[in-house]
Amino acid sequence: MEIRFLGGAREVGRSALVIDDSLLLDYGSTADAPPQFPVEPPREITPDAVVVSHGHLDHVGALPALLSGDDRPSIHWTPPTRELTRRLAEDTLKLHGNSPQCPFGREELKRLDEVSVPHGYREQFTAAGYRVTLFDAGHIPGSAHVLVDDGDTRLLYTGDFHTDDQRIVAGTTARPDADVVVCESTYADVEHEDRQTVEQRFTESVQTTLWEGGTVVVPAFAIGRTQEMLLVCAAADVPCYVDGMGTEVTATLRQYPEYVRDPDALDRAAGHAREVTGRDGQRERIADQPVAVVTTSGMLSGGPAMTYVPAVRANPTNKITLTGYQVAGTPGRELLETGSAEIDGRVVRVSARVEQYGFSAHADESGLRSFLDAYEDATVLVNHGDSCAQFADRLRVDGYDAAAPELGETVTV
Numbered sequence: 001m002e003i004r005f006l007g008g009a010r011e012v013g014r015s016a017l018v019i020d021d022s023l024l025l026d027y028g029s030t031a032d033a034p035p036q037f038p039v040e041p042p043r044e045i046t047p048d049a050v051v052v053s054h055g056h057l058d059h060v061g062a063l064p065a066l067l068s069g070d071d072r073p074s075i076h077w078t079p080p081t082r083e084l085t086r087r088l089a090e091d092t093l094k095l096h097g098n099s100p101q102c103p104f105g106r107e108e109l110k111r112l113d114e115v116s117v118p119h120g121y122r123e124q125f126t127a128a129g130y131r132v133t134l135f136d137a138g139h140i141p142g143s144a145h146v147l148v149d150d151g152d153t154r155l156l157y158t159g160d161f162h163t164d165d166q167r168i169v170a171g172t173t174a175r176p177d178a179d180v181v182v183c184e185s186t187y188a189d190v191e192h193e194d195r196q197t198v199e200q201r202f203t204e205s206v207q208t209t210l211w212e213g214g215t216v217v218v219p220a221f222a223i224g225r226t227q228e229m230l231l232v233c234a235a236a237d238v239p240c241y242v243d244g245m246g247t248e249v250t251a252t253l254r255q256y257p258e259y260v261r262d263p264d265a266l267d268r269a270a271g272h273a274r275e276v277t278g279r280d281g282q283r284e285r286i287a288d289q290p291v292a293v294v295t296t297s298g299m300l301s302g303g304p305a306m307t308y309v310p311a312v313r314a315n316p317t318n319k320i321t322l323t324g325y326q327v328a329g330t331p332g333r334e335l336l337e338t339g340s341a342e343i344d345g346r347v348v349r350v351s352a353r354v355e356q357y358g359f360s361a362h363a364d365e366s367g368l369r370s371f372l373d374a375y376e377d378a379t380v381l382v383n384h385g386d387s388c389a390q391f392a393d394r395l396r397v398d399g400y401d402a403a404a405p406e407l408g409e410t411v412t413v
């Protein structure tokens with residue numbers, strides 16, 4: 001079996017790898033402007049089939065581009081991943097559709113439905129001649145570990161995963177037998193704070209601000225994090241609004257209750273949050289009320305958050321609670337480090353208090369280690385991280401056959 005790493009090797013973003021030039025796993029893009037794509041452009045890669053791990057931009061962002069020529073590879077995924085991919089592709093067309101750098105158009109997006117083959121977890125199927133099985137990865141609804149078996153070698157591509165429970169999905173428990181594991185390593189050198197403690201600190205901080213009459217802006221990624229924050233707010237009875245793409249994503253995920261840890265809780269959380277239409281200065285009015293607003297984007301790089309932050313920034317009673325990792329160079333990171341942020345091309349000073357909470361959907365170092373405990377005899381190929389090589393080094397010290405392939409590298413197993 002030959003595995004070529006086309007993206008997400010010693011980096012995060014644009015995940016893609018191809019097996020024997022035939023079976024493609026993920027085909028993502030970065031959230032940069034302009035976005036970056038896997039190193040082999042769609043016209044040069046002609047897979048017989050594609051299997052997708054989950055519906056985040058860095059795993060599916062460039063997928064429709066594979067359908068631009070005459071080739072129509074089948075695309076295998078869970079139903080929620082299919083829906084999230086379609087939603088992200090529509091968003092990409094809205095943002096970049098007029099740019100020559102946009103790798104696909106409306107035609108390609110439409111063809112997704114023609115080639116889509118949905119599968120449930122643990123249901124074996126054939127793709128490009130391989131036996132493939134998806135297992136619940138505990139990252140977001142529909143997220144999967146992908147097991148690929150050519151009759152000789154079993155490869156497990158972990159995709160993004162979490163070993164601890166979140167409110168929206170339970171952690172992964174699947175450890176299928178494998179000879180080779182391609183393992184994500186986003187938080188390979190981090191230990192997360194206990195989730196209950198994070199939640200408690202978050203809700204106490206929000207409640208305090210609301211009692212003082214302030215507004216709390218809760219920037220959150222649309223897929224996974226927005227639903228998690230709505231569940232947290234509902235459980236603590238924090239009055240909240242929801243705004244941005246996360247609203248539609250919540251509605252989509254409610255249609256797939258079997259992929260959500262507690263569908264009734266998600267229904268209640270969706271009912272608990274008031275939806276923002278954004279008409280007639282509604283956002284400005286909300287920014288004057290003692291409520292929380294869960295809104296895209298998670299790193300303040302777009303979306304309605306750009307209306308709320310300027311509206312709440314001048315009053316130190318207000319608060320902005322970032323709910324995840326902030327990539328260097330984003331307005332969210334800038335705000336954390338300098339107390340100012342560039343919003344719509346203007347650098348604004350923020351007097352409102354700024355806090356950060358680690359509501360991660362990825363395993364931390366202990367989580368990665370506990371997962372890999374089941375694979376001591378396998379070859380481990382570390383990807384999807386900022387320090388893949390260092391993590392592979394540490395695994396080797398502990399007796400693993402581990403490596404961190406580089407971008408464009410082919411590994412024969």
Ligand SMILES: [Zn+2]
Nearest residue numbers: 054056139160
């Ligand atoms: Zn992800």
